[in-house]
Amino acid sequence: MNWQQLEELDFDNIGQWPKSAKIVAIALVCVLLAAVVGYLFIKDSLAQLDRTQAEEVRLRMAFEDMARQAAGLGEYQEQLAELQILLENQLRKLPNNLEIAGLLDDISFIATNNGLQLERINWEAEKPNQFSTELPMRIIVSGEYHQLGHFVADVAALPRIVIIDSFSLSRTGDDQLNMSMLAKTYKYSRPVAP
Numbered sequence: 622m623n624w625q626q627l628e629e630l631d632f633d634n635i636g637q638w639p640k641s642a643k644i645v646a647i648a649l650v651c652v653l654l655a656a657v658v659g660y661l662f663i664k665d666s667l668a669q670l671d672r673t674q675a676e677e678v679r680l681r682m683a684f685e686d687m688a689r690q691a692a693g694l695g696e697y698q699e700q701l702a703e704l705q706i707l708l709e710n711q712l713r714k715l716p717n718n719l720e721i722a723g724l725l726d727d728i729s730f731i732a733t734n735n736g737l738q739l740e741r742i743n744w745e746a747e748k749p750n751q752f753s754t755e756l757p758m759r760i761i762v763s764g765e766y767h768q769l770g771h772f773v774a775d776v777a778a779l780p781r782i783v784i785i786d787s788f789s790l791s792r793t794g795d796d797q798l799n800m801s802m803l804a805k806t807y808k809y810s811r812p813v814a815p
Contacts, residue, residue, distance in 0.1 A: 737764035
């Protein structure tokens with residue numbers, strides 16, 4: 622069958638076509654029909670395949686992330702143990718209930734040891750927080766500039782945590798200064814389990 626014979630084929634009279642043309646036409650219709658039916662049947666499966674492949678990529682990335690974390694688990698546990706030790710060391714620097722009263726004595730001793738006159742030292746209202754309770758104390762001392770500097774340095778060097786939050790200086794006489802400060806310490810409050 623040649624090109625001219627193909628052009629002469631009449632689609633209104635398919636029954637008169639030569640046998641080879643009928644076979645080719647039937648094969649084309651079958652292939653086209655198979656493609657349409659196949660696409661309709663596997664369209665949902667193709668969409669499911671795309672979703673499954675995307676899920677596989679997501680799960681693979683999650684697995685690789687977890688594998689990296691698992692590989693570093695020993696290192697994380699060592700870091701956690703170190704942090705636990707650091708936390709315990711810092712908590713030991715906070716005064717317990719018995720040491721809080723002694724803290725006032727330590728500060729008053731430091732003041733007299735540095736040649737300062739202790740005008741006032743007393744506790745202010747406690748301020749509870751989530752993990753600790755803030756214990757502010759008002760301290761008023763008077764003396765020379767260098768004596769006040771040594772006093773502040775000695776308070777900062779106490780074995781218990783004492784933070785000098787705010788202070789003010791005023792002149793009271795020749796070479797004499799009056800320093801009013803708010804010093805804070807904290808006591809650990811264990812969080813209440815839910």
